[in-house]
Each structure stands twice: as C-alpha cells, then as structure tokens.
Amino acid sequence: MPSPIVIVSDALPGETLAVLKSACDVRHLDGRDRKALFAALTDADALIVRSGTRVDAEVLDRAPRLRVVGRAGVGLDNVDTITAAARGIAVVNAPGSNTVSVAELTVGLIVASARHITAAARSLEDGQWRRSEFAGVELAGRTLGIVGYGRVGRQVARRMAAFDMRVLAHDPYADIADADVHATGLDELLATSDVVTLHLPRTPGTAGLIGARELSLMKSTAYLVNTARGGIVDESALTRALREGRPAGAALDVFATEPPGSSPLLALPNVVALPHLGASTHDAQLRAGREVAGKVLAELAPLLSPSPTAV
Numbered sequence: 001m002p003s004p005i006v007i008v009s010d011a012l013p014g015e016t017l018a019v020l021k022s023a024c025d026v027r028h029l030d031g032r033d034r035k036a037l038f039a040a041l042t043d044a045d046a047l048i049v050r051s052g053t054r055v056d057a058e059v060l061d062r063a064p065r066l067r068v069v070g071r072a073g074v075g076l077d078n079v080d081t082i083t084a085a086a087r088g089i090a091v092v093n094a095p096g097s098n099t100v101s102v103a104e105l106t107v108g109l110i111v112a113s114a115r116h117i118t119a120a121a122r123s124l125e126d127g128q129w130r131r132s133e134f135a136g137v138e139l140a141g142r143t144l145g146i147v148g149y150g151r152v153g154r155q156v157a158r159r160m161a162a163f164d165m166r167v168l169a170h171d172p173y174a175d176i177a178d179a180d181v182h183a184t185g186l187d188e189l190l191a192t193s194d195v196v197t198l199h200l201p202r203t204p205g206t207a208g209l210i211g212a213r214e215l216s217l218m219k220s221t222a223y224l225v226n227t228a229r230g231g232i233v234d235e236s237a238l239t240r241a242l243r244e245g246r247p248a249g250a251a252l253d254v255f256a257t258e259p260p261g262s263s264p265l266l267a268l269p270n271v272v273a274l275p276h277l278g279a280s281t282h283d284a285q286l287r288a289g290r291e292v293a294g295k296v297l298a299e300l301a302p303l304l305s306p307s308p309t310a311v
C-alpha cells in the first residue's frame with residue numbers, strides 16, 4: 001500500500017516531521033502560495049497547517065482525497081470547518097498546547113505597555129536618553145479586564161493577580177468562579193479597566209466586537225492588549241482612537257491581515273506590534289506538533305501499514 005501523502009504548509013518542529021515521515025510521504029510547501037497548494041492537494045490525504053495557511057472552500061475543492069486537516073495550534077478561524085464537515089473531512093487541532101506561551105507573552109505585553117519598554121528601548125537605540133518621557137505606571141492596585149475567560153484568559157488572570165492587579169473578566173459562556181476574579185459586562189469592563197486584554201476566538205459573532213463605541217468607553221490612560229485575533233478589533237477604529245489618545249496605547253500580536261503590510265497601526269508611537277508570536281516558543285510548538293501529528297495519524301490509520309510510530 002503506498003504511504004499516505006501529507007502536505008505540510010507551515011513550519012513544524014523537526015520532531016513532528018520525523019514522526020510523520022516514519023509513516024507517510026510528507027511534502028512541504030508555503031501555504032501562502034495558493035497555486036502550489038492547489039497543485040499539491042490533488043492527491044493529498046492530509047494537510048497540516050498553522051495560522052499562515054487559509055484553508056477555505058476553494059482549497060478543500062482541490063483536495064478530493066483529503067481525510068484530515070491538522071491545525072498545529074488552537075485557533076480554527078483560518079479553516080472552513082463547515083465545508084470540511086460537509087465533505088466528511090476531519091479537522092483536528094491542539095487546544096491547550098500553547099496556553100502558557102500565550103499567557104506569558106501577554107504578561108510581557110502588559111508590562112511593556114505600562115512601562116513603555118519598546119518605545120524607550122527604540123529611543124535609546126536612536127542615541128537618546130529621555131528618562132522623564134518614559135515614566136510609566138505601576139500595575140499593582142490597578143484593574144485588568146480580561147475578555148474571554150477560557151484557557152489563556154484564566155492563565156493571564158492567575159499571573160496578573162500575582163502582580164496585585166484587581167482582575168475583571170467578561171465571558172458570556174464561561175463560569176467565572178475563581179476567587180479574586182470579578183465577572184462583569186463588557187461595557188463596564190472597558191470603562192473601568194486600566195488594561196484590557198483579549199482572549200476569545202475570532203468567529204462571525206466576535207468579528208469587530210471591539211469597535212469605535214467600545215474603544216470610546218476605555219479610559220484615556222488605559223492600554224489594549226490583543227494576543228487573540230486581529231479581526232476581533234476594528235483596526236480602522238483602533239487607529240483613529242489611538243491617534244486621539246483613547247486608549248493610551250495598544251500592544252498587538254495579531255492583525256486582521258497577516259502580515260499587516262503597511263497598516264497605519266505599525267507607524268503609531270503608542271503601538272507595540274509583534275508578528276504573531278504568542279505560540280512561538282519551542283515548548284508550545286513541540287506540544288502542538290506532537291498532538292496534531294498523533295491526531296492526523298489516527299485519522300489516516302486505515303491507510304497506514306504497518307502501524308505508525310507511536311507519538
């Protein structure tokens with residue numbers, strides 16, 4: 001029996017690739033090259049992606065043999081799960097694999113915002129020594145508002161409570177029962193928080209959730225941190241709001257379109273911007289790779305002989 005063909009269209013750890021290669025014919029390409037992706041999918045049994053490959057209906061149309069799409073990470077907003085389900089294609093991901101990494105990056109961005117770390121570092125690199133301009137605020141005693149109290153939101157709450165912040169959380173679907181975390185409505189959270197941090201998925205229901213009205217509710221001294229998904233925030237409204245100084249600044253790991261090209265957000269002095277690094281630790285990538293490889297091989301089991309290397 002020929003080995004199943006697995007297309008890997010984003011970077012995966014060597015260990016994951018080795019596991020897959022022990023049982024499958026693994027082919028690499030850059031998933032942003034749609035032409036190459038379409039060509040490779042004609043005889044593919046599995047496709048493994050991260051956030052860089054858009055797996056829409058057009059992609060699935062080109063893959064008549066596809067049994068499984070593996071997402072080496074959490075967010076499934078780049079995969080058309082409805083079309084996949086309609087065609088009997090399994091979609092598997094690795095929830096929880098990168099929770100700690102995203103929470104730790106979020107802590108970094110909160111501290112960087114309160115203390116102007118990136119702007120001050122850039123200024124010194126430019127040969128300047130402007131101490132008073134970069135005076136920040138303490139986080140202790142101030143209020144953190146968490147929108148989306150799932151895996152990452154809860155880990156951020158724990159870590160920032162250790163900074164002695166008062167923690168609010170808004171999540172219509174979660175049980176917010178942790179001591180020291182106060183459940184609130186979204187408007188109240190926006191109006192009372194000194195830092196607002198987003199940890200919810202991008203779905204048709206959450207796209208543009210934070211728009212001009214919501215931003216206008218925030219304090220002029222507050223910071224917005226987004227390590228969730230770009231499309232949750234209306235970027236045009238955010239650009240206008242930041243130019244007007246309400247909120248005071250934003251730290252963004254994610255953008256509506258990635259890479260964000262010439263987005264005006266990148267040119268604003270009160271923006272800290274990162275190239276979607278939340279899950280980019282060796283630890284998280286290894287966990288995500290192991291989990292997704294195991295799930296993909298399980299879906300391919302009927303095509304495998306002899307049985308795959310255990311993962």
Ligand SMILES: NC(=O)c1ccc[n+]([C@@H]2O[C@H](COP(=O)([O-])OP(=O)(O)OC[C@H]3O[C@@H](n4cnc5c(N)ncnc54)[C@H](O)[C@@H]3O)[C@@H](O)[C@H]2O)c1
Nearest residue numbers: 075148149150151152171173174199200201227228278279
């Ligand atoms: N920057 C990165 O590299 C990176 C890495 C991992 C995850 N993420 C993003 O972070 C998101 C959260 O990850 P997670 O593992 O915590 O997911 P999760 O599913 O554990 O938590 C998401 C929470 O959002 C809540 N939610 C849904 N709609 C909401 C709404 N309208 N208002 C408030 N809350 C709402 C859900 O009830 C859930 O509790 C993912 O969906 C993904 O998009 C980003």
Ligand SMILES: O=C(O)CC[C@@H](O)C(=O)O
Nearest residue numbers: 050051073074075098279
């Ligand atoms: O694939 C990535 O590198 C980022 C993934 C991350 O955003 C996720 O949703 O797990």
